[in-house]
Amino acid sequence: MLHKAIIFSLGIFALTGCDAQKKAKTESKTPEMTTNTNSDDQKKGIIYLSEGENKFLKDYQMNITFKGISEDSRCPEGVNCMWAGIAMAQVEVMGIATRPVLLNLASMDFPSRNYHQSADFNGYTITLKEVTPYPKTEGAKALKGKYKIAVDIKKAEASSDATTK
Numbered sequence: 197m198l199h200k201a202i203i204f205s206l207g208i209f210a211l212t213g214c215d216a217q218k219k220a221k222t223e224s225k226t227p228e229m230t231t232n233t234n235s236d237d238q239k240k241g242i243i244y245l246s247e248g249e250n251k252f253l254k255d256y257q258m259n260i261t262f263k264g265i266s267e268d269s270r271c272p273e274g275v276n277c278m279w280a281g282i283a284m285a286q287v288e289v290m291g292i293a294t295r296p297v298l299l300n301l302a303s304m305d306f307p308s309r310n311y312h313q314s315a316d317f318n319g320y321t322i323t324l325k326e327v328t329p330y331p332k333t334e335g336a337k338a339l340k341g342k343y344k345i346a347v348d349i350k351k352a353e354a355s356s357d358a359t360t361k
Contacts, residue, residue, distance in 0.1 A: 242325060242346055242347070242348050242349075243260065243346070243347050243348075243349060244344065244345070244346050245260065245261075245262035245287075245344065245345050245346075245347070246262065246343075246344050247262055247263075247264055247265070247341055247342065247343045247344070248261075248262065248263075248264070248341070249261070249262055250262075253349070256320060256349055257291060257292050257318075258289055258290060258291045258292070258317070258318060258320075259289070259290045259291075259296075260287060260288070260289050260322075260347070261287070261288040261289075262285065262286075262287055262343075262345055263286040263287065263288055263298070264285075264286055264340075264343070265283055265284065265285055265286070265327070265339075265340075265343050266284045266285075266286050266300065267282070267283065267284040268281075268282075268283045268284070268327075268331060268339070269281035269282055269283075270282065270283055270303070270327075270330065270331055271331075272330075272331045272332055273330055273331070273332055274332075280304075282302045282303045282304055282306065282311055283302070283303040283327040284300055284301070284302050284303075284311070285300070285301045285302075285303075285324055285327060285343075285345050286298060286299070286300055287299045287301055287322065287324075287345075287347065289317050289318070289322065291317075291318040294318060297317060299315040299317065299322060300312075300315075301313060301314070301315060301322070301323070301324035301347070302324065303324060303327050316352050319351065319352050320349050320350065320351060320352055321349070321350050321351075321352045321353070322347055322348070322349050323347065323348040323349075323350075324345060324346075324347055325345075325346040325347060325348050326345060326346035327343060327344075327345050328343070328344050328345075329342065329343070329344075
């Protein structure tokens, strides 16, 4: 009987210890970007994603995943550069009846180097609005896994060269 009481009390202590660790972890995390899906930005079409995060967007009938940053040549804070640089985000989108498509969205348009801030998918234009955090002097490699992006999704406009009868 004494053995059962000792084992039971050890089990209770272990479970309360796990609960305390979970609370400490969730309290220490402070997001840099808001990911609240009920915000006004969500209604305007702006979606916030952390690196590796996946969201199903019911309003657009699509799934969006921020795969990562493939290039970050933005000029670090406190450094004078000849070129501002760009960040290239890899965003995978998939409609409910389509295969996944990987979009490479740049932080600014630079067509001569094939950098585009927007891409069309399934009747929508997806535009990269923001990439955080901004690199520091230690370089972009230190930011791996910490990136967050904001993308804007709007209904694609009809092309102006379409002919009508």
